[in-house]
Amino acid sequence: MSHATIRDIAREAAVSVATVSRAMNGLASVRPELRKHIEEVASRLGYVPHAAARHLSSARSGMIGVVIPDLHGEFFSELLRGMDREASERGLYLMLMRMHGDAARGVAALNAMRGRVDGLLVMAPQVAADELLAHLPRDMPAVLLNCAPGQPGRAELRIDNAAGAAAIVEHLIATGRRRLVHITGPEGNIDAEERCRGARDACARAGITLRILPGDFNEPSGIAAAATLLDEGCDADAIFAANDMMAIGAMMTLKRAGIAVPEQIAIAGFDDIPLARLITPSLTTASIDIAAFGARGVARLAGAIAGQDDGLPEQRIPVVVIRESTGQPDPARPNAFLSTIHNETPDQSGTGERP
Structure with missing residues (x-):
């Protein structure tokens, strides 16, 4: 019928x-x-x-709003994949808005979603809380993903960027590297600042000076950083980039110049995007399981909408996944972050599995 x-x-x-x-x-x-x-x-x-009629009867739209910095790149692709998977399993739909780090665009996105969504997921690591989060309707369930602090009572999911960066640097030092370079993320970005701080602190504990080169989370800035090192004779023996795309840009540039990775210089990134395990050499990185992070955000928001979330902040500790781009650590060297390290052998590199 x-x-x-x-x-x-x-x-x-x-x-x-x-x-x-x-x-x-x-x-x-x-x-x-x-x-x-x-x-x-x-x-x-x-x-x-009839979805519309069903949600009307429950005074809900079945729609959740997602405000993120951008839609371009593997990081956001993985993040949205996790969100969409979890939302689909719960019978929910996503409404996406991107803000490009612009607080005014973020506020406009929040206003556009008002009355159309049951709750909001907001990722705004480069925008001050008083510029954006103060505009969140107080009666709107929301989960903040790596946003600036300053919204007490709101559910938060955060990455312990400093611990992840420190663990990467500890690993590089454990492989015998002493001339470390860090390629930063964009200025004013919370994730970038925390990763730089973690790298600095780990180097300070080891009595090593960390050189800082500017970056913006995009591949061309990794290429530019590597070009700077090449122009100077490439005295560094390790690079830690604040995300994988910059690490990949730097590594491809050095390889084309005849610099062997990891024999002459070790390279590591952060995030563990899918491409990290597919390139040659495969990239050592701090994995945050991006898709799972996005899925957890949706799960927390669904709980908040149902009045079942405790509103407490939740923090995820990155896991260092050792691949070919850094080589193996010296067993004789102590590593304060040993519990956060996962050694991925080449035959595991295509599985995407995490410990």
């Missing part, structure tokens, strides 16, 4: 329309055996629930 309605189901199942509605909405007042019977009848009749 085409275009079957709940009245058709009620008539066929010999129950009331109200009972069919309660069963379709998963209410506990319907006995399991009766719900199964109604679902079987609905399936046989080819019933397709």
Whole structure:
């Protein structure tokens, strides 16, 4: 039967329309055996629930808003893949807005979503809290992803960037490297600042001076940093870039110039985008399991919408995945971050699995 309605189901199942509605909405007042019977009848009749009507009856849209800095690149592709997977499993839909690090565009995105979404996921690491987050409606459930501090009471998911960066530097030092260079992320970006701080602190503990070169999280800035080192004779023996795309840009530039990686210079990144394990040599990086991070954000937001989230901040510790671009550490050298390191052998590099 085409275009079957709940009245058709009620008539066929010999129950009331109200009972069919309660069963379709998963209410506990319907006995399991009766719900199964109604679902079987609905399936046989080819019933397709009307999403808009269902959400109208519950005073919800079934839509969640996502405000992120950009849509370009493997990081955001993985982040959205995780969000979409979790949202689909929960019967929710995503409404995306990008802000390019511009607070005014972020505020415009929040205003555009007002009244159209049930909750918000906001990632704004490069925008001050008072410029954007102060515009979040107080009655709107929201989860903040690596945003600037300053919104007490809001659920937060954060990456311990400093710990991840320190673990990367500890690994590089454990391989015998002493002339370290860090390629930073964009100025004013919280993630970039925390990763730089973690790298500095780890070098200070080891009595090593860390050289800083500017970057912006994009591949060309990694290329430019490597070009600077080549112009100076490439005295460095290790590069830690604040994200994988800059690390890859730097590594490809050095390789084309005849610099062997990791024999002459070790290179590591941060994030663990899929490309990191596919290039040659495969890239050592601090993995945050990007898709899982996005999925967790949706799960927390669904809980907040249902009034079941505790609102407490949640922090994820990156795991250093050792691949070919840095070589193996010297077992005789102590490593304060040993528990955060995962040694990925070449035959594991295509699995994408994490410990």
